[in-house]
Amino acid sequence: MKLAIKKHDERLKNPPAAVPKEKKKEESTRQVAQAPTNMFFAANTALGPPYHVLVDTNFVSHTIRAKLDMLPSMMDLLYAKCIPCFTDCTIAELEKLGPKYRLALRVAKDPRWTRLQCDHSGTYADDCIVDRISKHRIYTVGTNDKELTRRIRKIPGVPIMKVARGKYTIEKLPDSFD
Template sequence: EIYKSMMDCLLAKCIPCITDCVMAELEKLGSKYRLALRLAKDPRFERLPCTHEGNYADDCLLQRCQQHRCYIVATCDKDLKRKIRKVPGVPIMYINSRKYSIERMPEAFGAPKN
């Protein structure tokens, strides 16, 4: 169960969010991402509206993180992770070997980098 696993990874309650851009991209990608789309439509996910036009989902997420820095980005996309790592203080959640992991969490709360 994705919702419970996210909270277990964070050791805290969270509100999973998805942007209109990500939703539209999942719908365009078709059957290969059918499971991801079904998860994204879970009513526990808050839908974040996008006011721009023509952005890729990655660019939308990157801009949102740069502006607000209050999000944890959950992705397994290597290119998106590389871009998000350039934004100071934004943690990244991902799945590796069927386990949820998070990187940069202490940094997000002002802890010094090792």
């Protein structure tokens, strides 16, 4: 036989499941970090020629797959001097991927590119890139990773470069510079 709750029971007046939801809504208020002064009017004035392009592992492999030269393709897209930058985490991630990405590793270790030192533990390149562009918004990020692109879009003023249809494309680049 099932037990029934009486009409005047306290549990019917204040359901316990509703109280924690209200508390969760209050606790989940987000705090937006203050935008730097170079982001006045939502155009990143710190971003200008020569462009520093922070390159991800996906970007290198898609560049090779599309048979593109990295530096000339970047310069054709941006009409200015470009400096491809690779973090230690990106190089380590390419090394972990093994012989399949051997050519991408050789491209990434080219002495013409700038090598950025990482001062954190671990070798997860996506976290490293997001952390670096959050601190210094002087980079354009080259990636084809959808998850990383979604995370970068939350950071204002950071353009994203992709490999699509056999060429490089860019989104969110400010129109003019002073």
